[in-house]
Amino acid sequence: MSSFLEVRGLVVRYGGIEAVKGIDLDIHRGELVTLIGANGAGKTSTLNALAGLLKPAEGQIRFEGELLTSTPIHQLIQRGLALVPEGRGVFPRLTVEENLSMGAYTRKDKAGIRTDLDQIFHSFPRLFERKHQKAGTLSGGEQQMLAIGRALMGKPKLLLLDEPSMGLAPLMVQTIFSVIRRVASEGMTVFLVEQNARLALQAAQRAYVMEGGVIRFNASAEECLNDPRVRSAYLGEES
Amino acid sequence: MDIFLQQVINGLVQGSLYALVALGYTMVYGIIELVNFAHGEVVMVGALVGLSVIERMAARGDTGWGVIAIGVLVAIPSCMALGLGIERIAYRPLRKAPRLAPLISAIGVSIALQQLAALIWGRNYLHYPDVLANPQFHIGGAVITQVQLVILGITGILMLGTWVIVQKTALGRAMRASAQNPSVAGLMGVNVDRIIASTFLMGSGLAAVAGVLVGTYYGVGNHTMGFMLGLKAFTAAVLGGIGSLWGAMLGGLLLGVIENLGAGYLSSLTNGAIGSNYSDVLAFLMLIGVLIFRPSGLMGERGSEKV
Numbered sequence: 001m002s003s004f005l006e007v008r009g010l011v012v013r014y015g016g017i018e019a020v021k022g023i024d025l026d027i028h029r030g031e032l033v034t035l036i037g038a039n040g041a042g043k044t045s046t047l048n049a050l051a052g053l054l055k056p057a058e059g060q061i062r063f064e065g066e067l068l069t070s071t072p073i074h075q076l077i078q079r080g081l082a083l084v085p086e087g088r089g090v091f092p093r094l095t096v097e098e099n100l101s102m103g104a105y106t107r108k109d110k111a112g113i114r115t116d117l118d119q120i121f122h123s124f125p126r127l128f129e130r131k132h133q134k135a136g137t138l139s140g141g142e143q144q145m146l147a148i149g150r151a152l153m154g155k156p157k158l159l160l161l162d163e164p165s166m167g168l169a170p171l172m173v174q175t176i177f178s179v180i181r182r183v184a185s186e187g188m189t190v191f192l193v194e195q196n197a198r199l200a201l202q203a204a205q206r207a208y209v210m211e212g213g214v215i216r217f218n219a220s221a222e223e224c225l226n227d228p229r230v231r232s233a234y235l236g237e238e239s
Numbered sequence: 240m241d242i243f244l245q246q247v248i249n250g251l252v253q254g255s256l257y258a259l260v261a262l263g264y265t266m267v268y269g270i271i272e273l274v275n276f277a278h279g280e281v282v283m284v285g286a287l288v289g290l291s292v293i294e295r296m297a298a299r300g301d302t303g304w305g306v307i308a309i310g311v312l313v314a315i316p317s318c319m320a321l322g323l324g325i326e327r328i329a330y331r332p333l334r335k336a337p338r339l340a341p342l343i344s345a346i347g348v349s350i351a352l353q354q355l356a357a358l359i360w361g362r363n364y365l366h367y368p369d370v371l372a373n374p375q376f377h378i379g380g381a382v383i384t385q386v387q388l389v390i391l392g393i394t395g396i397l398m399l400g401t402w403v404i405v406q407k408t409a410l411g412r413a414m415r416a417s418a419q420n421p422s423v424a425g426l427m428g429v430n431v432d433r434i435i436a437s438t439f440l441m442g443s444g445l446a447a448v449a450g451v452l453v454g455t456y457y458g459v460g461n462h463t464m465g466f467m468l469g470l471k472a473f474t475a476a477v478l479g480g481i482g483s484l485w486g487a488m489l490g491g492l493l494l495g496v497i498e499n500l501g502a503g504y505l506s507s508l509t510n511g512a513i514g515s516n517y518s519d520v521l522a523f524l525m526l527i528g529v530l531i532f533r534p535s536g537l538m539g540e541r542g543s544e545k546v
């Protein structure tokens with residue numbers, strides 16, 4: 001059976017630097033899978049290649065059985081892929097509401113968009129209070145909520161998240177993760193890149209561990225939490 | 240006669256034409272940070288295409304605003320096609336090149352268009368035929384003509400329309416998003432190339448209207464008319480804060496008024512030592528002054544919306 005997202009031999013290069021060195025990934029429909037690894041492991045490069053932000057040097061990406069490698073970036077959202085980029089990437093001089101509308105840019109169902117907008121304002125009351133405010137004036141946590149909300153407005157089948165906890169206060173991290181959990185429990189497939197390995201492993205069903213541009217191993221999240229290598233390298237424990 | 244009021248009226252009319260052209264500079268700059276130096280030539284082509292149409296109709300004995308309107312309606316698609324072509328051929332292939340490259344390309348396009356226009360329309364000044372009665376109205380101690388009123392009205396509507404498109408429509412939202420973060424806009428499903436093209440399309444349409452109005456107002460046109468006009472409009476855009484819509488409008492009006500007041504008073508204030516033809520110098524001096532004290536222009540960056 002071919003998986004929902006199937007990556008084979010993915011290579012990403014920046015000039016002479018090989019950041020991702022031929023990795024394989026398989027994500028099944030409805031799963032919450034995480035990719036953990038240290039700084040510079042190649043996590044963002046992997047995710048950006050999946051989302052079309054950069055062109056893989058080699059390898060194949062199949063989504064629902066179809067090859068994505070040559071699909072222009074602006075058509076990926078219609079295929080069902082949405083990325084919450086590293087550093088959030090909100091449009092700073094658009095209002096909160098305008099940012100959310102941008103998430104639904106390719107959708108035509110006005111009524112559905114309205115419902116989803118209400119839904120997001122319901123999940124993130126802070127965004128509702130600030131809907132006419134420029135996104136650039138929001139706090140980091142609020143911008144992260146906005147970036148996630150904006151991605152959800154596109155009704156993706158696969159949500160790609162790049163370090164949603166980065167730089168956020170613990171309470172905000174809890175809020176963000178409870179939303180990720182809920183979205184996943186409602187049936188959306190989620191691929192979550194995180195440096196905060198403990199949180200990610202607690203939320204996910206399966207994990208890939210990346211080091212120096214290669215996948216070291218992949219296992220169920222539970223196995224990873226108990227694996228001595230993961231515990232010492234990523235969970236800050238003595239082995 | 241009230242010279243002050245008269246020069247303000249003349250200045251607002253001239254300035255509204257600058258503003259219309261400045262919008263094209265500022266919108267393109269806002270989205271791809273390119274100074275489209277060929278924009279003045281698009282205005283020139285609009286004026287000369289309009290002139291050809293109006294001449295032909297005038298020769299048949301047609302008169303009135305309908306003739307001008309048809310000139311505008313032919314000029315708009317001509318300039319839009321030209322603007323799209325320029326973007327496609329001269330700028331898009333250089334989108335990832337160092338910033339100097341598209342600038343040089345722009346200057347090249349500008350020269351090429353001038354020479355092409357010289358081949359089509361010749362090198363002499365061409366006269367816009369007199370198809371309008373152009374009655375005058377008195378306000379205060381000054382005179383305003385019907386042509387001036389129409390110019391103020393049309394530019395006002397077009398500026399408002401541009402603002403509505405940029406601020407209130409999905410297209411405008413996509414333009415602003417693409418300006419702020421093109422790759423994330425792409426993630427949202429925006430075809431950024433198409434959005435850039437629509438920016439050129441809008442700017443060129445406005446340039447076409449500006450061209451025919453300039454021709455109608457001043458009565459003449461030739462292949463070099465886009466140069467000074469473009470330079471002034473660019474000055475207006477920088478003055479207002481390049482990238483800002485309101486800045487372009489404000490900068491245009493301000494430049495027009497100051498130039499005309501300069502033309503009205505320079506000579507009498509200096510006992511004729513400095514003639515009214517120095518008003519251009521005044522415009523550029525003002526630009527330098529503003530840039531020294533407010534490098535981002537009057538409405539630049541902060542406080543207003545970049546396209």
Ligand SMILES: Nc1ncnc2c1ncn2[C@@H]1O[C@H](COP(=O)(O)OP(=O)(O)OP(=O)(O)O)[C@@H](O)[C@H]1O
Pocket residue numbers: 014017018019037038039040041042043044045046086195
């Ligand atoms: N635009 C770029 N140009 C050159 N090298 C790059 C570029 N982006 C990333 N790299 C390099 O590629 C490698 C992988 O980077 P990447 O951002 O994918 O790692 P990461 O796992 O996401 O790290 P982090 O946890 O810090 O976000 C690093 O060595 C980095 O220096």
Ligand SMILES: [Mg+2]
Pocket residue numbers: 043044045086163
């Ligand atoms: Mg990263």
